[in-house]
Amino acid sequence: MTGSPHETSPSFLSEWREGIAELAPAMIAAMPLALLYGAIAASKGLSPFAVALSSGLVFAGGAQLAAIEMWTTPVPVAAIVLSTVLINARYVLMAASLAPKVAHMPLWARLLGFHVLADENWALAERRAAMRRLTLPYFLGAGAVFWLNWVAFSWAGAILGPIIGDPRRFGADFAFTAIFIGLVASFVTTRRQVAVVVASAAAATLTHWMLGSPWHVLAGAFAGMGMAVLVWTPAPEAAT
Amino acid sequence: MSLDVTTFLAILGMALGTYACRLTGLLVGARLALAGRAKAALDAIPPAVLTAVIAPTLFATGWPETLAGAVTVLAALRLPLLGVIAVGVAAIVVLRLLAG
Numbered sequence: 001m002t003g004s005p006h007e008t009s010p011s012f013l014s015e016w017r018e019g020i021a022e023l024a025p026a027m028i029a030a031m032p033l034a035l036l037y038g039a040i041a042a043s044k045g046l047s048p049f050a051v052a053l054s055s056g057l058v059f060a061g062g063a064q065l066a067a068i069e070m071w072t073t074p075v076p077v078a079a080i081v082l083s084t085v086l087i088n089a090r091y092v093l094m095a096a097s098l099a100p101k102v103a104h105m106p107l108w109a110r111l112l113g114f115h116v117l118a119d120e121n122w123a124l125a126e127r128r129a130a131m132r133r134l135t136l137p138y139f140l141g142a143g144a145v146f147w148l149n150w151v152a153f154s155w156a157g158a159i160l161g162p163i164i165g166d167p168r169r170f171g172a173d174f175a176f177t178a179i180f181i182g183l184v185a186s187f188v189t190t191r192r193q194v195a196v197v198v199a200s201a202a203a204a205t206l207t208h209w210m211l212g213s214p215w216h217v218l219a220g221a222f223a224g225m226g227m228a229v230l231v232w233t234p235a236p237e238a239a240t
Numbered sequence: 241m242s243l244d245v246t247t248f249l250a251i252l253g254m255a256l257g258t259y260a261c262r263l264t265g266l267l268v269g270a271r272l273a274l275a276g277r278a279k280a281a282l283d284a285i286p287p288a289v290l291t292a293v294i295a296p297t298l299f300a301t302g303w304p305e306t307l308a309g310a311v312t313v314l315a316a317l318r319l320p321l322l323g324v325i326a327v328g329v330a331a332i333v334v335l336r337l338l339a340g
Contacts, residue, residue: 025321050243050251057255062293067254075246081253088261090289095265096272097285103270114262119290126286171329171336174305178312178328180294185316185324187287200288204295213296220292221285228284229277 015135019142022128026120027149029179030061032172034150037064038157039167044071052155059116059147061176063087064154066213086214090221094122101129102139109140116143118150123183192231200224304335 034055041051046068058064063084070080095114102110102125113136121143125134157167167173188194204220211219274282298309312328319327 025325028322029325046247047243050247053243054251054254057251058258060254060258063254063258067250075250077246077250077253080250081257084254085257085261088258090293091258091261092265092268093285094289095262096269097265097282099266099269100272110266111263114266115259117262119293123286123290171332174297174308174332175325175329177294177297177305177309178325179321180290181309181312181328182316182321182324184287184290185313186321187290193284193287196284197287197291200291201295201299204292205299208296208300216296217289217292220295221289224288224291225281225284228280228288232277232280234276 010135012137012141016137016141019124019138020145022124023121023142023146025182026124026179027146029175030120030146030150031153032167032170032175033061033065034153035157035160035164036167036172037061037068038154038159039161039164040065041068041071041154042158042161044068045073046071046158048155048158051158052151055151055154056147058084059118059150060084060088060091061118061150083214087217089214090217091117093221094119098122098125098129101125101134104133105136105139109136113140113143116140116147118146120179120183121146123187127186192228195231196224196227199227302339304332304339308332308335 037055038048038051041054042048046054054064066083066087067080070076070083095117098117099110102113105113121139125139128134128138184197188197200220200223203223204216207219208216272282294309297305299306308328308331311331312324315327316324
């Protein structure tokens with residue numbers, strides 16, 4: 001909001017288009033996942049409207065899939081909400097890391113943009129921010145399309161679910177894993193970052209084995225951060 | 241509409257809990273101006289979080305997932321994102337068929 005908003009700013013449309021183009025693979029990977037979510041939810045008795053509403057309001061694939069696995073009648077509301085918060089606690093870290101890079105945007109854009117913040121568009125925004133200034137159409141514009149994609153396909157999954165059968169047959173669940181591998185690879189360019197990834201993977205696997213599902217995410221996140229602190233050395237080229 | 245009260249409450253609770261996490265980060269992070277080791281820790285968040293989410297799938301599910309993960313990592317070293325997903329999904333379908 002400070003300074004001239006038009007200082008060498010690339011056009012709204014080109015930034016938006018670029019954001020969507022970079023998010024396109026993630027959107028395609030999210031489609032089978034959203035179909036999977038919708039299909040399972042429908043099989044548990046949720047209406048297509050309830051499925052679309054949950055995707056629109058929650059917008060967190062991993063937590064939604066976990067919640068729908070826990071879904072029974074009567075609905076264990078407290079357990080589902082607690083599991084959701086634990087799985088999404090990583091968003092505190094993710095949002096904190098991204099916040100300074102969007103500080104120049106108006107408050108409404110940040111409030112909306114952080115609602116449509118998922119792992120994939122957050123990772124791409126971080127990568128982009130490392131190279132150039134994040135713009136509103138790139139961040140919020142592409143995020144909104146990502147959101148719409150998720151809502152539409154989970155709604156479609158609720159309707160089509162009974163027809164197509166289990167999308168896991170087509171490896172739909174692994175699309176999520178594959179895109180995360182691709183995103184991690186785009187961050188890992190130095191040996192130190194390899195150490196971060198190894199520490200996170202080891203801690204997460206171990207914690208998942210000992211404590212179970214939501215805890216591994218935080219354990220891995222903090223192990224990776226700890227490793228980054230351990231291997232840190234003042235770099236001579238850090239002046240930039 | 242086909243939406244009972246309990247379902248709505250569960251969805252609302254999930255939505256509020258999730259947005260609270262995102263908002264907390266936004267409020268805390270905007271005040272951070274870090275350098276040195278603290279900045280290194282913050283910079284490690286993206287790869288560390290993403291890795292942690294998928295680690296159990298890769299290392300504690302079964303050999304098809306572990307092997308498909310290894311194939312996907314190799315693909316990630318040379319292919320664009322969409323290619324990585326295609327290779328990963330193809331690998332898991334084939335390996336799960338082999339596993340029976």
